[in-house]
Amino acid sequence: MAKVSVRFFARYAELAGCDWSAVNVSTPATVGDVIARVREVFPGTQAMPPRPLAALNRRQVKHDALVNDGDEVALLPPLSGG
Amino acid sequence: MTHLTRSPISIESLLATVQGPDRGGTCVFLGTVRDEDDVTGIEYSAYEEMAIAEIERMLAEARARWPDANVILQHRLGLVPLGEASIAIAAAARIARSICGVPLCD
Numbered sequence: 001m002a003k004v005s006v007r008f009f010a011r012y013a014e015l016a017g018c019d020w021s022a023v024n025v026s027t028p029a030t031v032g033d034v035i036a037r038v039r040e041v042f043p044g045t046q047a048m049p050p051r052p053l054a055a056l057n058r059r060q061v062k063h064d065a066l067v068n069d070g071d072e073v074a075l076l077p078p079l080s081g082g
Numbered sequence: 083m084t085h086l087t088r089s090p091i092s093i094e095s096l097l098a099t100v101q102g103p104d105r106g107g108t109c110v111f112l113g114t115v116r117d118e119d120d121v122t123g124i125e126y127s128a129y130e131e132m133a134i135a136e137i138e139r140m141l142a143e144a145r146a147r148w149p150d151a152n153v154i155l156q157h158r159l160g161l162v163p164l165g166e167a168s169i170a171i172a173a174a175a176r177i178a179r180s181i182c183g184v185p186l187c188d
Contacts, residue, residue, distance in 0.1 A: 007129065009127060009128075010127050055129070055132055057137055058129075058131060058132040082116065
């Protein structure tokens with residue numbers, strides 16, 4: 001079991017109702033598993049896109065990246081404009 | 083100079099950071115909030131620690147690729163009104179033509 005911190009930003013924080021939390025996932029687990037758990041714990045985040053932009057320990061990663069106990073996953077809304 | 087600011091971006095401060103008597107060419111890129119769909123401003127927020135690390139990584143990459151250039155980047159956070167800059171990049175090099183290869187606007 002790994003306890004992973006999760007940070008939500010902008011619109012995703014509104015959907016989650018908080019900007020920080022932590023979830024437990026069975027190991028081995030990936031960022032995608034953490035996001036799936038987040039959708040269960042925070043139903044509002046089911047409105048996030050299927051594959052939201054994610055960072056693991058402050059580096060952008062794909063959803064198949066493995067997480068460890070104590071890691072931090074940040075969920076970042078897509079950028080737009082320009 | 084900080085990479086993130088909650089105040090209006092000062093172009094003069096950016097120029098003072100990169101320019102000098104040995105710098106013959108300077109480029110400035112500004113990204114500004116534009117009028118589209120009745121937008122009156124954009125509220126910017128960031129994962130600040132990650133944003134700073136990413137900006138420093140990009141600047142290090144630019145400095146490695148164009149060692150002759152001084153490059154600085156600043157992004158504004160908070161509410162940025164229509165027409166004001168949300169991001170500014172300034173680069174200055176000793177020889178003017180050498181700065182033209184820095185793809186500031188890509």
